[in-house]
Amino acid sequence: xxxxxxxxxxxxxxxxxxxxxxxxxxxxxxxxxxxxxxxxxxxxxxxxxxxxxxxxxxxxxxxxxxxxxxxxxxxxxxxxxxxxxxxxxxxxxxxxxxxxxxxxxxxxxxxxxxxxxxxxxxxxxxxxxxxxxxxxxxxxxxxxxxxxxxxxxxxxxxxxxxxxxxxxxxxxxxxxxxxxxxxxxxxxxxxxxxxxxxxxxxxxxxxxxxxxxxxxxxxxxxxxxxxxxxxxxxxxxxxxxxxxxxxxxxxxxxxxxxxxxxxxxxxxxxxxxxxxxxxxxxxxxxxxxxxxxxxxxxxxxxx
Numbered sequence: 001x002x003x004x005x006x007x008x009x010x011x012x013x014x015x016x017x018x019x020x021x022x023x024x025x026x027x028x029x030x031x032x033x034x035x036x037x038x039x040x041x042x043x044x045x046x047x048x049x050x051x052x053x054x055x056x057x058x059x060x061x062x063x064x065x066x067x068x069x070x071x072x073x074x075x076x077x078x079x080x081x082x083x084x085x086x087x088x089x090x091x092x093x094x095x096x097x098x099x100x101x102x103x104x105x106x107x108x109x110x111x112x113x114x115x116x117x118x119x120x121x122x123x124x125x126x127x128x129x130x131x132x133x134x135x136x137x138x139x140x141x142x143x144x145x146x147x148x149x150x151x152x153x154x155x156x157x158x159x160x161x162x163x164x165x166x167x168x169x170x171x172x173x174x175x176x177x178x179x180x181x182x183x184x185x186x187x188x189x190x191x192x193x194x195x196x197x198x199x200x201x202x203x204x205x206x207x208x209x210x211x212x213x214x215x216x217x218x219x220x221x222x223x224x225x226x227x228x229x230x231x232x233x234x235x236x237x238x239x240x241x242x243x244x245x246x247x248x249x250x251x252x253x254x255x256x257x258x259x260x261x262x263x264x265x266x267x268x269x270x271x272x273x274x275x276x277x278x279x280x281x282x283x284x285x286x287x288x289x290x291x292x293x294x295x296x297x298x299x300x301x302x303x
Contacts, residue, residue: 072115076271079108079283083134092135093159105135109281113265113273120198121267130287131272133162137280163287169193171203185213189254199263205254212249 086092086101118124161176175187188209194202265281266273269290274282 068115072112072117075108075112075115076268079105079112079271080285082108083283089134089161106281109135109273109283112271116266116268118267121264122195122198122201124267125291126267126269127264127272128166128168128291131164131166131284132287133164133282134285135281135283137282164284166193169195170206179213183213186211188249196261199265201262201264202259203262204259205257208252208254210250210252 082101082105086097086105091097118126121127158178159175160178161174163174165172165174169192171191171193173189173191175189177185177187179185186209188211190206190208192204192206194204196202260276262274262276264272265275270286272284272286274284276282
């Protein structure tokens with residue numbers, strides 16, 4: 001015999017939420033009838049009718065919540081498909097994304113933002129973790145993309161990956177760069193994140209690190225292999241302190257050099273959307289497992 005719950009829609013994917021508020025009309029009726037000079041039987045009948053109305057209202061709220069959650073999940077899937085259809089991260093950083101693809105992605109970003117399930121994302125545990133950049137505007141002033149695009153022509157440097165690790169009010173952004181299609185390096189940017197409101201953050205640069213490039217001998221052209229071997233031998237003969245400095249990369253203090261305000265317009269366990277003061281969106285997807293969604297503590301916002 002089929003279970004009586006088999007025909008009901010599954011709500012396992014929906015996070016626990018508070019029951020919908022009772023209609024003001026029902027509350028007013030309950031207060032009014034409690035004061036009328038009815039007998040016990042009439043009063044019990046009125047209470048029964050009012051309770052039935054409250055139950056019916058609660059039952060109608062569950063399908064509404066389910067429908068909104070399905071709309072949000074559909075919007076997420078639609079946005080991820082739009083990224084794929086536009087050529088993904090590689091097409092974005094190499095300038096191969098068309099205007100039609102850009103407007104399509106931006107339209108889906110806006111559609112997802114209006115379904116944001118996290119009212120206070122700056123203090124949400126979902127904000128912390130490792131994130132991968134999927135989308136950012138060409139004029140975005142923040143993070144490592146600006147450093148890469150402004151310092152290196154596209155014919156010399158190729159940005160292959162960009163991710164961020166957010167933890168305890170700091171962010172560590174790592175850009176994987178390939179120079180001349182053979183030399184691989186990383187640009188690491190450390191920033192401080194200050195909470196200034198339920199949606200707003202201030203980001204301040206702290207330090208930039210250019211890691212020592214690594215070269216694969218197989219990727220070196222035949223005519224340059226002799227010179228490459230001489231450079232490797234020279235580096236190996238350097239004193240240990242100097243080799244340690246080279247291995248540690250070039251560190252550039254950036255404290256006080258740059259800061260920006262940004263707003264988190266969407267956050268859940270998988271997607272993070274940030275907009276800067278000019279409204280340019282940056283979309284990130286989570287790389288690690290999301291944390292347990294505990295209720296965040298109250299935070300004093302910095303002015």
